[in-house]
Amino acid sequence: MNLRTGLWQQQTLKMTMTQELSQAIALLQYSSLELASFLESKALENPLIKLETDNIKSFNPQFDYVKSKRSGSEKDQKAWIEQIGEHVMSLQDFLLSQINYTSLESHEIEVIKILIKHIDENGYLSEDLEEIRKKYPFSPEELEVGLLSIQEEVEPAGIGARDLKECLYLQLLRLEKPNELAETLVREHFELFAEKRWKKISKLTGFDLKDIQSAFDLVLTLNPKPAAIFVSEKSAYIIPEVVIIPNGDEFSISIYDELIPRVSFNESYYKKFTAKQDSEVNRFLKEKQQDYQWIVRSLEQRKETLKNVSMKIVQKQPDFFKKGPSFLKPMTMREVSEELEIHESTVSRAVRDKYIQTPFGTFELRSFFTSTIQTVTNDTASSKQVKDIIKALIEKENKQKPLSDQDLVYLIKEQDGLVISRRTVAKYRDQMSIPSSAKRKRYE
Template sequence: METSLHFVQKLENKLSLTPQVKQSLEILKYSSEELEHFIKEEANANPLIELKEHNREHLLEMARVPNSGAASFVKDEFFDPLLNVPQQEKSMETYLMEQLAVQRSITKREREIVLYLIRNLNDLGYLDCEIEETAERFCVSVEKCEELISLLQSFEPAGIGARSLRECLSLQVVRCGNAPKLTEILIQKHLEDLADGNFQLVANLYEVAKAEVEEAFSYIKQLNPRPLMEVQSGKQEYIVPDLIVEEFNGEFVIQINNANLPQISINAYYEELLLTEACVQTKTYLKTKLSDALLLMRGIEQRHETLYKVTESILQKQTAFLQKGNKALVPLRLKEIADVVGLHESTVSRTISNKYIRTPKGVFALKAFFIRGVKMQSGEVESPLFIKEKIKSIVEREDIKKPLSDQKIANFLLAEGIPIARRTVAKYREELCIPQSTKRAQKK
């Protein structure tokens, strides 16, 4: 067989990002604190960048995040940067991504899905996305998603990626392997009984000694219902809101919070030197650094413009929230905002990542305004709050002698045109603090 070398012309479309676009995308994903750190790093490496710090009295109020990971925030307090030096620590996302990086047996696509799951963990470490929606998003089967969720749940700390308290505790029991024999069934069926101290009732049900139930309960109490507590620092954290919404004359006004960001200007000495310097090498160096400085300034300007535009579109969709709070949130997806502002969905995702907004109702992550809805048989989409009210109403009307199981509640909802899975009913019921049917029967 003869071989030969020859040239072939080939025409193809290829997306190539310029340095300006790359830096703009990088800056876009930074929170205020991360951007402040990035600006100072750039200034240290570039003599043409001159920074002017804001006076301390111009620092805006901060909102403290409780260590419990609760969704609500306490009232604003003035943040003293001298008394609250941030601790250098590994973020939860980084910690899990390091574990993902060593998984050699999965494909690139599967890795992307696991990364998506990691980014949809809530502050407690629970998975906060619907498996059907994830499967549809990545064009894979629900079974494949379940498989990848199991992979995530194999990471440290034990219990990460659980979808409920019961699953979180069960994952830890399986990982440990030395739990008392009744532990698993008590977690799945009798957490409420254990919390109420009904040890004898459970013991009679399984024909075991009360001491066995108490032993299993003691073991369960040692488990961690909040997996991220093992990763997160015990110190108080503070949030610098990236945006502020205030009401003026009945209208809500959005402001970009740049009070903690240093003001950037070009050093006058080096700017003059650039005009007068005769040395070609020095002039080339100064031109490069001037270009970098201007690129940084434009990137920050674009970040603010995009952040404002995206936030404005979000609040236009969630206008009722500003008057009524969380209960008025409506279903909203990234694609809806992307279509409105004319950006790619991934750009919107970067924009809201790690960003917080201070509103008259408190401080919230921008991500909190995106809630999944349930598609009705009519084609309309209703919010989880609407479904919860339906579940609450069904439970209130049930026969006190025969409380409805989660599956029967799901069947009632389906009859009303609301297709919803049993496990979703169970999740919403627990969030409403409604006991399971066996427990309701005992109380009634």
């Protein structure tokens, strides 16, 4: 073995990821809001980048963007949803307002106030009573009595529970028509009951399966998060980046970029400091000018790529845009990338976290790419079509004798001519949050 050391020259070819290329890739996959944030940060570090925000308009989800582009008569409605006045009472204020101060001693009121402070946004006690006792000068008995008072008297029912089991049980105790069976099942057989292992419960207790089923239906009407209605969060609206406008039998494509500030060159700043004839300043300005030019090119390329990918989707999915989502055909990112002569990863980044507004609603761009399912006639179907078929078959099944995954495989092949495996059915069923046949079975 030759273990000599030395220096040799060797020529190799390799690709390197420059900072500009890395940023261009990141910029392509940004959504409109992410891109606007990126440009704002760039403007802070580059004085030659000037952002113009006069074009930015708030997107109104009740406003028909297509009509506005045609008529141009609609004006921007600033923050329309935020203009709606509302007064939201906090959970703690609501719970405290129910305390009957006249019937309680001062120390009892203090205990209840402290316990209410430890109730989380879902209505559960966030800490054990023992942990609370270590922080405050209350006895275990006082804390137990205070918590019991909250659980029995305060609305909504279930507030102050220490876990899901207790939350559901407290709500059952407050029902106008008590159900002793449901109370017993939740109190004594909660895990088996929740897992729908009802035959085992029936064997242990002697309860009839139909009665257990009815008790389960009742429990499903209860609220596992009784305080969730008090959680105040601003609604998050989906803003489409691409808008499809019907034009007879054809469609035109518009890129919605009115949330992105316009980028322009700060000519006055550049001329002011160039005139000083300082080599360091000139080198700095040259770097920032190149940075500006790169951003402008990248923005144009991003818009062009997004438009080309969207156009290709419309070309390959005409039935979807004319007839509706049920006519979605199988299509892969590789097909689109090959036809556009770009890399598959470029397509993936272009559609990431972006939405398209169509005559049938707003959809995620990524949802148009589905896997291919073979049919008995050598045609193809999309995975979405198969999921819709599975969902329809399960909705129509006999709930006393639900269809197994193998039954679904047979029916899909016989009725629709699609060839899929049992494992594929199970995977699609899980993706749609549909339980197995054993857990769908009803006994009444």
